[in-house]
Amino acid sequence: MGYRVVVAGATGNVGREMLNILAEREFPADEIAVVASSRSQGLMVDYGDTGKQFKVQNIEHFDWNGWDMALFAIGSEATAVYAPIAAKAGCTVIDNSSLYRMDPDVPLIVPEVNPEAIDGFRAKNIIANPNCSTAQMVVVLKPLHDVARIKRVVVATYQSVSGAGKQGMDELFEQSRNIFVGDPAEPHKFTKQIAFNVIPHIDSFLDDGSTKEEWKMVVETKKILDPKIKLVATCVRVPVFVGHSEAINIEFEDEMSAEQAQGILREAPGVMLIDKREDGGYITPIECVGEFATFVSRVREDSTVENGLTLWCVSDNLRKGAALNAVQIAELLGRRHLKKAA
Template sequence: MGYRIAVAGATGNVGREMLNILAERQFPIEEIAALASRRSKGTECSFGDETLTCQDIETFDFSGWDMALFAIGSDATKTYAPRAAKAGCIVIDNSSLYRYEPDIPLIVPEVNPDAVEGVHKRNIIANPNCSTAQMVVALKPLHDRATIKRVVVSTYQSVSGAGKEGMDELWNQTKGLYVPGQEVDPSKFTKQIAFNVIPHIDVFMDDGSTKEEWKMVAETKKIVDKAIKVTATCVRVPVFVGHSEAINIEFEDFLDEDEARDILREAPGVLVVDKREDGGYTTPVECVGDYATFISRIRQDSTIENGLNLWCVSDNLRKGAALNAVQIAELVGRRILQKG
């Protein structure tokens, strides 16, 4: 059985990855449409061995289409997602617009697949923030065993999380530092990103946290367990692709590091690379293009009664965005559309 699938935002970083992953995973497709804004109408996009021509999302009729994967930002989503949903097309949205609405499922398939049953309330499913998605894949199997009380996470987020403009700025600033007179001032970011780190992602909130940090708190509670306390510090680093996280976890029950390692080795979507030797861990460069969430540096935290530390790395354009959206589409196909 094949599905009629539309990808909105097909010319952007995440939209292109959605098309790549749909092809790589041999998603059952009867027909596929690449959608973009009017200015990108006619632009060609790759889908496996095929070349798709972008259609104007403004005039696209979603009637008769099974699913639409959105990667167009909150403002455009506010216009087009309700239109698609009303036409009977299930929207899987990568923006932050719907994540915190109680009647819209927020899903990481390895963690809370049953939430997909709530899709027909509004015909929209939200894809979580990139930094949250990889973290909850690691947290859920440990939570099931020992019950997590509190999480302290520091992120090291690549510039691709800020889109093509972020990647271009890192590239151009790096080149400019070596060529006198060609220095590039910050534009996408608030300070120089080349050879620097910036402890600021998204806007500041009244309590001093940033919106990115707030997202990790709210989304972890919605996806895993509302009782978990989360505090986050989110930092942009001069890496093109791949988010990293240093995660400290406090449990209600004791969990030995060896048992935790065994649990994570069996967890869906997780790959443990944890050797206590030079290079016995995964870095962002090594995770690019991979589906897995990589876990390393698993060790006991002796400063609290039931604590563990771990290092978590994933391709943010894949698991943090496009891959998770495609996995949700696979889930919708199996659990919703096949029941018909």
């Protein structure tokens, strides 16, 4: 016997990817419902490459009773309305928005990193999915932290426009096309031109000069991995359609050589080490699209601190950064608590 699963926000980038991944991983679902706002009601969405399609239902009128779990990709404002309704009806919500991430009664989960934290989900019947840039980073940090204890992390992100949704992808496409034909490339979604440019600004600015995206990486890493880790981030939007990249500098309490780190990462769950010290012996964003893994390259020692490493990691932000992690949480929830499927 399988699960009854709802995908909320099924017409957006992440919602569609959730459906793709549920199908690819053959998630044990007896029934799937797809819901979205009234604007999308009646549209048909594909269930991966299975040939199956589902008709989008209006989330405003959906009856959550009898459903086991719901994967939410509808943004914080709508989540604030519908997640408590679903949770109260007994449907466990796995939420991709930022709304509940720092709620002490809501577990923030990356299954390869802190699976045991899911045991606290019953407090609100809601589980939070971390920020896309945090998710791929902590998958890499966790196995290294277990061996040598991380003291401090300095990370610079190179985040694709798909992190800003369909509007972000459309703006990069339209601006690039306009520039080639000599038309204006005015920004609408982003604060400045994104085509052939980089923008050191994601989300709103805070009083200390950091952005909310940078703050998320700090507080989410502490909640997921270890509150003692010191972290500073600079988050940058780059003209890439899909795939977030990160340059990560790590300072450890204990000694950690590059060779030792490579050996650890080679065996780490969710990580793929591609690290040849030659032309092309590393992974770039375009090569990670459609993949489940977080790829690591350019592992090397940092001689400016006593126990330091620097590395490069890349992941499909619509997958590990959002949809894949949500489905992995659903799988973990099923194995650890619901246990309905054979």
